[in-house]
Amino acid sequence: MNKSRSTTELTQIFPSWAKVRSSDQSTGYLFLNALAEPLEKATLQLEKMKKNQFLPTVNLDEIDQTYVVQLPATTVFNTNTSDPTNPVEIAPTVQGLVITNTSSGYLPIVTASNNDIESFWYMSIPDRVDIDMMVSGQNDVMLSQTADQFPYETTLTHHLASYQEGGGRFWIQMAGGVQYVNKDPVTQDLTRGQITLTGTTRKGTVDTETLVFAWDSKQWTKKDWRRITDIEVYNVEPGVEVSVNSADFANGPYWAFYQTRYSENGNKVDEFWDLGTSADNIHSSLDRVGYITDEWQQLVLGFSDMTPIERWDLLDANGNSIIAADLAIQPFTDRTWIVTKDKQLLCYDLTDQTIQSFQELDTATPGADTQKDIENTKILLGDDITFSTCRYRFLNDVAQYRLWYKDPNGNSYGLDAKGNPVSFTSNFWVINPPIGRSLGNEITIPSSIRGEYVLGLDVLYSDNSVQTDKVIVEVRSKEPLVQINLSTLLPTNETIEGIDFDSDQRMWIKTTVPSYYRINLHTDVMLVDFVNKVIYFKESYPDIKVTI
C-alpha cells in the first residue's frame, strides 16, 4: 500500500509521545494512512487545478491529442464468462506499426490497466523513446562568481534560445552564505537576499525578474528567458557563490514536484530528491533529502545543510544495482527518471510503501514492558541492523528472554546471549539476565537480503507472563517501472552527464561534449470504449492491426 505524505499531517492530532506519531509501523499510523491516501490524492488534484488556472504553470501533459479507431458497429468483442453473473468484455489484441530511422515493425499495444482515462493517459508508463532534436555548440553552464563581482552585464544566452524552443528557465544557485535575512542598520527595514535578472524573454519582450533568497538554495525563474543582459545581486554576503545555468543537469538535490510533506513535529517541510551512494560505496541510491531542521527560523539563521531522510538502493530491471549519472523529477508526477553512464534510462516511482509484513506484528504485545531499541528501521543492503534491548517498565523481574529474527526469505534464526545467530529450533533462551535497564549488549546483524527483516524479543517474566516485541527493519530498494536502452540512439563516443525536463516538460539528456538530446517519450497503450466500439490511442500509428 502507498504510504501517503499526508499521514504525518494527520498523526499530529496525537501527543508527541504516542507511537502513532513516532512509528510508521504502528497500527494507528497504518489506519490513518488508509484515510490519508485519498486525502492526498484530492490535495494533489487541487494543486494541479490551481496550477492549471495560469498559463505559466499549466500542466502541458494534460490529455490533449489522442488518436481513435472506430470499429464497425457490428463488432462483437470476446467475453469472459467465468463469472456468469458478470460477463466481462475482453479487449482485442492490437498492434501498431512503428517506423523509425533504422527499423519498422508492429508493436503490441496494451490496454490501460483500469481502462479509464487516468490509467490511459496519466498513469501509463512510457515504453519507448526517440530523439527528435539535438543541440550542440551551446552550454547550459553560464556563470559562477562571488556576489561582490556583480552587477554582471554580459549577455547570457539560453542554450535553447536559437532553436525551436526559443529559450526557457534559468536556474540560480546561491551557496556559502550564512544569513540572508537581515535588518538594515540605518533604516531598520528587513532585507532579504535578492537577485534581479533583466533581459529578453522567450516571447521577445524586455523584462525583469527578481528572485528572493532566504538561505542557501537553488531556484528557477518563473519566466522563460531567451537571454539575460544584466544581473544584479542585493543584500547578499560578498563571498556567496552565485551560479547561473539555463538548465539543471547533474546538480542535485532536486525539488520534489509536489511539496506536501510535514515533519514529525508537524512543520511543513521542503522535500528534495538526490542520488546517493549505496553501502558498497560503488552503486547508487535514491535519497529523499531534507534540511537538517524543520524550523524556518533555524534555516534563516543559516542552518540550511541537507541530509538524507530516507534512502533506497536503485536496481535495474534485472534486479542488479546501478551506477546512476543523474536524476530528474517529472513534472506533475511522482516519478523520477534516472540515467546511467552506460546509457540506460530508468523510471522509478517516488511513492513510498507501507511495510508489507505488518501481519507479523499481530502477535506482538502492544506496549510491551521490554522492547528493542533500534535507531534505524530503514537501511540499505550491506548496512548493519543494530539494536539493543531496553526495559521501559520494571513491573516484574525478567526470568528469561530470547531474541530472534526472520529474514526476507522467511528463514528464522535465534540469537544467543552474545548476539550470534543460532538455529531457531534450538533453545536460545537467556536465563536470569542481568538486572538493569538493558538485558544485554548491543547486537548487530548484517543485512544480506533486500526486503523486510522481522526482529523479535520474547520475554518471560517472574509472574509467568510472556510478552513479545516485534519490529520490522526494511532493507530498501526500488525497482524501475521501465528501463530503456539509449545506446542505439546516442553516439557511442559520448557519455551521458545529466537529465532534465525543460519548461515545456520535455525530457533532455546532456552528454559530456556537451550535446543536448531531446527525448520523446512514447506509450503504446489504448483505451477501449466497448459500448461505442472505439479504441483510443496515445500515439499515432500509420497502421493498426486489430484482432478479435
Added chain:
Amino acid sequence: MTTTSYTSSPWAVYNELDKIGLYLGLTRLKNEKNAAYKQRLLDVFVHRSNASYMGLIYGITRELGLSITDTIECIPKAPIVEPAIIFQETKCYIWNDVTDKVNGLVATIDRFDATGVYFLGDLIGSINATNIFTATAMPGVNLNSRAMTIFNQTSLVSVPSEDISGPSGINVKLKNSNLVSDSITVQSDNLSARVDTPEDIIYGYQYYVDPVNGSLITGSIPEPGSSIRYKYRNDNFIVQSSPVIIHNLQSIDFQTKMFIQTSSEGVSSSSSPTPLGASLINELMSVYPMFAGK
C-alpha cells in the same frame, strides 16, 4: 479470430488550455499539442494583433501556428559614425551615418526579386560586403528562406517619452546610450535651448545632451513633467523574421514590383501588371468571384 487493418484519426480532447484559449480568442489548431498551443496563447499578450502592418504580421503568424524567429545578428563595425540598418518594404537600407541624409546611405539592397538578393544567405553576404555591419545568421536559421521574410524593422529604437524630472537634478542619466543626435527633442517648461558643449550652458533654460553616453546636463533642474524624446542605436541588433510576408499595394515601392512603370514628364506611374503582378492579381481574384469591369 480475424485481423483487420485500420488507420487512426486525430481526436482532440478539450482541456484547461482550450478554456484559456476561449478567453483569449485563440482556438487550438488541428493536431496542435499543449506545449505549442501554450506558446501561441502567451504570444497573444506580447504580439498584439490588429489592422496595422505589424498587427497583421503578428496576428497571421500566430493564427497559422507559425513563429517569429531571431534570424540575423547585425553588429556595426568600428569606427562608424552613426550606423543604422533599416528593413523597409522590399529594401534593406544600410547607413554609414543616419544623420547625414545626403551622403550617409551606403547601400540599398533589393531583396524582392529572384534575380537579386533573394535568400537570407545572399542578404547576409550583401550586408557584410558593405563593411558597415557584421551580419551573422542565428543558429538554426535556414539560409535558403526568402530574404523578404524579414519584416519592416530598424536598428534605431524610438523612445517616445522618457521622464527627466526627478531626483537626478541637473545631471540626468538616460536609460539608453548611443542616441541618434538629430532625433533628440526635450519637452520642458523650463528647458528650451540646446547647446553644443556643457561649457556653453550659461542660463537656466539651456541644456546639453551627450548622445554617446546618453546623459543630459541642464542649466536648471527640469520642471516636473519634463521629458525627452529620442532614438537610440541598438548596436546588438537581432533581426527577426516571420514566414508571413505582407505587402501594401498603396506602397510606391511595391507598386514598382506589381506594375510596369511608365514615365511621363519626369513623373513615373504604374501601367499594366508585370508578370508577377498579373499572377498575384489572378490569385487574388480566384479567392472570391470578382469581375474586372462588367
